[in-house]
Amino acid sequence: MRIVFLLVLAVVLSRPVDVRGRRHEITAPHEYPKRQRGASLAEITPESQNNTEVVAQLGGTASIKCYTHFFGEEMVTWLKRDEDQLLTAGQHVYISEPRYVISHVRHQQLWELSVRDVRQSDAGVYECQVTSHPPTSLFFILKVVEARAVLQGGPDMHVQTGATLRLHCTLHHATETPEFIFWYHNGSMINYAPRRPLKVVKHQYKSVLVISDVRWDDAGHYRCEPHMAREANLTLHVVAGEKHAALHNGQGEGEEHSTATTTTATTTTTLFLSSGLLLLLIQHFYGTVLGNKCDFARINQKQQQEEEVEEEKKEEEEEKINPHQKREGNNGEAEERTIMEEDEEQEWRYS
Structure with missing residues (x-):
């Protein structure tokens, strides 16, 4: 039966065709x-x-x-x-x-x-x-x-520490929705990585990788690899920056600005309190040192006054005792002068 079918098919294919x-x-x-829903086959x-x-x-x-x-x-x-x-x-x-x-x-x-x-x-x-x-x-x-992925901002991108990064991977020339779009960082898949507060948002022909609070170790090679499509690569460079640095592509600036304002206010308050505490410590230190010096001065002055009083007392006692000794001394000196005068007079006479 199959042989007969093939013979009939060969005859049909070999027959001339009315081109007109x-x-x-x-x-x-x-x-x-594209046949729309409800359209008639006659169309x-x-x-x-x-x-x-x-x-x-x-x-x-x-x-x-x-x-x-x-x-x-x-x-x-x-x-x-x-x-x-x-x-x-x-x-x-x-x-x-x-x-x-x-x-x-x-x-x-x-x-x-x-x-x-x-x-x-x-x-x-x-x-x-x-x-x-x-x-x-x-x-x-x-x-x-051939469907291919495109990473916006590549092949090199710079971002500041503390910022929120959004990497956009878009499929071009894709005729079917990909079953998956995997993200890799330095060769390791990070779609389900628990170590970082990151999020992957998948659309029909697009995937967005969101990394909050960028750190130094987030730098490196990123790869977007969709199903049945050519992969896309990007090198991320992390540079030093403040918390309120502008987000990549200008997204989420309000949220980052409010966070940075709060951080700045907290830092200012901390510095003010620290300065006040330091001033109190310095005042206490110098107050203690100066107080000790004043105490030492008072003690020295008191000791000097006591020594002067004692010296005055000694002088008064000596004055009470010394008059008799002074009189005796004066009498002795007078007698010596009298004897010397008599001797001189006798010598003069003999001569």
Whole structure:
């Protein structure tokens, strides 16, 4: 049975095609038609589908949709036209690559070809061939792009200590939302690191790393590594700064200013109290020293007064005793002078 099916398929593919009415030639590509909710299938025409450009990223999944409701209940064959390679026939996959999947939504008459783990070699022209009489073909152009991460402010950034840092990692050319975006600091993942008060805020195609109160050891190499995208790198340089330094990209200045004001007021109060305490200690020290000097002066003065009183008392006592001795001394001296005078007179007489 399968041999008969292949023979019929070969006959169909080898038959000439009426280019004027049923085969839609490749022209300039246009955007993929997006079917809005509630829209009618009648609005999707062969012309709106033909030459549609489908964009997929490396490592992602490309979905090429071919609506055939205007051809009736017909089977679809998918081919990679630039390589003349048969991919699927009906719901059977004829290529050995397990990355290709075919699905058929009967009530929408939709034949969807999915290519998983997209590679650069998958880019090219795909043909949706309806096995009608004559055959009708619709062409789709698959474009493969490489998603990449971009770190704002790179490759070098400077931040002050004590500031709050926000690193923004944005995905470019991504066609699918990444399952994860990991952050690395000097080779170590920090998304779930408990050692630092940091936070990772993930958006659809963006991730923000918030580091509060930047320290010296926060400097180094940072890497943003999204799923299925090229990583981005940045070198952070930490410089000395005050607590109220402006935040990077001008975010959160009010909060930092209020914190810095509070810190400054506290520091001023502490310095004032310390100065007052130091002044009291100095006054106490000099007061004690000067007081001791005054005490020593008073003691010396008192001792001198006592010594003078004692000397006066001694002199008074000596005056009471010495008059008798002075009189006797004076009498002796008078007698000696009298004797000397008599001797001199006698000598003069003999001579």
